[in-house]
Amino acid sequence: MLDFLTAGENLPFSAALGVVLVLAIVQVFGLADALEGDADADIDLDSGLLSLVGLGRVPFMVWLTVLLSVFGILGLCAQELLAGLTGTAWTPWLVGPATGLAALPLTGGLSRPLARLLPRDETSAIDRSALVGREGEIVVGTAKPGSPARAKVLDHFGQVHHVMLEPDNAGQTFVTGERVLIVRREGDLFKAIARGDHYLPRLG
Numbered sequence: 001m002l003d004f005l006t007a008g009e010n011l012p013f014s015a016a017l018g019v020v021l022v023l024a025i026v027q028v029f030g031l032a033d034a035l036e037g038d039a040d041a042d043i044d045l046d047s048g049l050l051s052l053v054g055l056g057r058v059p060f061m062v063w064l065t066v067l068l069s070v071f072g073i074l075g076l077c078a079q080e081l082l083a084g085l086t087g088t089a090w091t092p093w094l095v096g097p098a099t100g101l102a103a104l105p106l107t108g109g110l111s112r113p114l115a116r117l118l119p120r121d122e123t124s125a126i127d128r129s130a131l132v133g134r135e136g137e138i139v140v141g142t143a144k145p146g147s148p149a150r151a152k153v154l155d156h157f158g159q160v161h162h163v164m165l166e167p168d169n170a171g172q173t174f175v176t177g178e179r180v181l182i183v184r185r186e187g188d189l190f191k192a193i194a195r196g197d198h199y200l201p202r203l204g
Contacts, residue, residue, distance in 0.1 A: 005076075009089040012096050013075030016068040023065050053104045054111030066110050071103040131161060132182050136192060143167060143174040148189060153182065165190035 005014045054063055078099060079089040089095075131153050139162070141149035148166040155161060167174060168183050168191035180192035 004080075007089065009092050009095070010076060010079055012092045013072045013079070013099070016072035016075070020065055020068045020072065023061065023068075027061075054108035057108075057111040057115040062114065063107065063111060066114070067103060067107045070106050070110070071099055074103055074106070075099040128161065128163070129185055131155060131163065131190065132185055134182055135195070136163065136165060136180055136182055136190070138165075138174050138176050138178050138180070141176065143180075143192075145170055145172070149174065149176075151180070151190075151192075163190050164188065165192045167191070168193050 004010060054066070057063070058066075075092075075095060078095055082095070083089045134153055134155070136151040136153040138149050138151050143149035143151075143166045145167055148164040151163055151165050153161045153163055165174075165180070165182065166189065167180075172194060174180055174192070174194065179195050181195055182190050182192045184191045
């Protein structure tokens with residue numbers, strides 16, 4: 001089996017499965033946010049092509065994991081089948097592109113049931129500018145001007161987005177657990193103002 005996986009004609013597919021393993025390890029150790037960061041692309045879901053391949057239906061890291069898994073498994077199966085039929089595996093320069101084209105719609109097909117099973121979290125299905133005007137909660141770090149912290153924000157669908165934000169006003173500081181109001185966006189960074197009630201005594 002090891003010889004089969006490391007054979008030159010199978011390396012692209014084995015490498016894809018290796019990347020899936022790395023992504024799984026990253027997820028286990030809770031580093032997925034660090035890799036994905038706040039680069040959730042604003043994807044136009046009206047595009048038929050994007051819908052076909054499943055982009056935007058599930059978080060990007062999930063979509064990438066499914067795509068690489070399908071590509072790797074499909075490629076190895078194709079090479080084994082070709083070797084059985086012709087006596088030798090084919091060059092990956094032929095099998096790779098064909099497998100890649102086949103993997104895209106298969107990934108789209110798998111993304112549909114996955115989207116129903118996964119929690120509605122960290123989606124890129126809306127324009128992130130729509131988060132302006134909504135409340136956020138600081139979840140990691142302390143936000144100061146020039147030193148943003150991670151916050152979670154619910155969009156109008158009730159889906160969770162994690163963003164980096166900092167105070168819009170000089171001299172303000174937001175601490176973990178504090179709820180703030182997002183007032184504007186600068187690229188991937190959001191600006192917010194204090195709600196004013198974080199330090200008030202809680203009744204009950």
